[in-house]
Amino acid sequence: MNLRFGFPQPLLSFALLLVWLMLAGASAGNAVLGLILAWLLPLFTRAFWPDNPAIRKPWKLAAYALRVIADIVVASVIVARLVLSFRRSPRSAFVCYPLTLEHPLGITMLASTISLTPGTVSADVSNDHKMLLIHALDVTDDQALIDGIHKRYEKPLLELFQ
Amino acid sequence: MTFAAELIVSILLVTGGAFALVGAIGLARFPDFFTRLHGPTKATTLGVGSIAMASIVYFFSQGQSAGVTELLIMVFLFLTAPISANILAKSAMHIKVGIMENTRGKPWDQ
Numbered sequence: 001m002n003l004r005f006g007f008p009q010p011l012l013s014f015a016l017l018l019v020w021l022m023l024a025g026a027s028a029g030n031a032v033l034g035l036i037l038a039w040l041l042p043l044f045t046r047a048f049w050p051d052n053p054a055i056r057k058p059w060k061l062a063a064y065a066l067r068v069i070a071d072i073v074v075a076s077v078i079v080a081r082l083v084l085s086f087r088r089s090p091r092s093a094f095v096c097y098p099l100t101l102e103h104p105l106g107i108t109m110l111a112s113t114i115s116l117t118p119g120t121v122s123a124d125v126s127n128d129h130k131m132l133l134i135h136a137l138d139v140t141d142d143q144a145l146i147d148g149i150h151k152r153y154e155k156p157l158l159e160l161f162q
Numbered sequence: 163m164t165f166a167a168e169l170i171v172s173i174l175l176v177t178g179g180a181f182a183l184v185g186a187i188g189l190a191r192f193p194d195f196f197t198r199l200h201g202p203t204k205a206t207t208l209g210v211g212s213i214a215m216a217s218i219v220y221f222f223s224q225g226q227s228a229g230v231t232e233l234l235i236m237v238f239l240f241l242t243a244p245i246s247a248n249i250l251a252k253s254a255m256h257i258k259v260g261i262m263e264n265t266r267g268k269p270w271d272q
Contacts, residue, residue, distance in 0.1 A: 022230040076181060076208040079200065083188040092197050093266040115244030118204040121196070122244070123251035135251065137200045142266070 008046055011058060013038040057160055064156050071117050071152070079118040082138050090138040094123070097132040097146055101154060104129070106161045113153050120145070167223035174216035182209035194262040195254050199247055206243045211236055 007013050020034035082090060097114075101107050107129060111122040114134060124133040139145050181204065188201030214236050218229035 019234065022234050072207050072211075076204055079188075079204055080181065080184045083184050083191070083201070086191070089262075090192065090197055091266075092194075092262070111248065112241070112244035115203060115247045116207055116240060118200060118207065121199050121203060121247050121251055123196075123248070123255060135196045135199070137197055 007039065007042065009042045012042050016041055060156065060160050064160065067152070067156070068113055068116065075118045079137060091140060093136050093139050093142060095134045095136055095139070095142045095145055097134050097149060099125075099130055099132055099154075100150075101157060101161070102129070103161050106157050107132070110149075110153055110157055114149065120149075163220075163223050167219060171216045171220050171223075174212045174219065178209045178212035178216065180209075181212070185209060195259045196251065196261065199250060199254075203243055203247045206239055210239055 017031075017034045017038040020037055021030060024030045024034070082088070099107060099110070101110055107125060111125065111132060114120050114122040114132070119137045119139075121135045122132055123135050125131070126133075134145075134149075136142075136145055185201045185204050185206075188204070189198050192198045192201065214232040218232045221229050
């Protein structure tokens with residue numbers, strides 16, 4: 001198949017079609033327009049995606065998303081309590097997180113997850129993509145935080161990309 | 163609209179509003195830039211999330227569309243909120259804003 005005019009990223013094309021149908025409403029005309037967009041947009045933006053995101057097991061994304069949403073709710077309550085306990089000053093810290101993920105998309109997803117779960121914001125990634133700098137709002141044990149992130153988020157992401 | 167739907171919608175709206183308020187309080191009361199960053203990121207995720215959920219329940223109980231656009235609002239928020247937080251943190255580290263004293267560890271230079 002001629003890759004120049006094919007679907008370089010089937011998953012991205014599928015997501016584009018789905019989003020288009022959700023935005024514009026599901027009808028035959030919108031499906032055709034969505035298919036055209038799903039075909040053209042990945043071709044135009046190919047220069048920004050040097051290597052194909054290699055998500056091997058897309059169906060595991062759903063389980064991962066559910067876990068992240070549950071964690072957001074739990075962690076939000078914890079942080080809300082911290083915000084409202086006016087007497088205590090937060091014990092914040094910068095924590096260096098050693099990455100085992102190698103794929104840029106995987107690192108992005110991990111960093112986004114860390115930022116989304118309240119209480120941690122990923123601030124930066126080192127130039128060699130081996131370390132993630134995390135700012136934690138209220139933490140006493142850095143190692144426990146690192147282990148927790150590794151176990152809850154990075155392991156599932158590693159499975160996703162292998 | 164049935165009573166159950168009304169109840170769910172109002173609970174979701176109040177929770178969403180409460181979390182947005184807590185996020186704003188956090189923004190106002192925390193001592194330095196990096197801790198303040200945590201307030202707004204939380205307000206967007208859970209606050210806007212539950213308000214969008216309330217909208218889904220409301221329009222569903224009215225017998226209209228099942229609220230796919232609200233789902234998209236949430237998806238796009240969840241995609242963009244971490245990026246803006248990340249860019250803010252990066253630029254704060256770049257211009258070396260003050261960090262409160264009892265912070266352990268320090269931002270790196272590169």
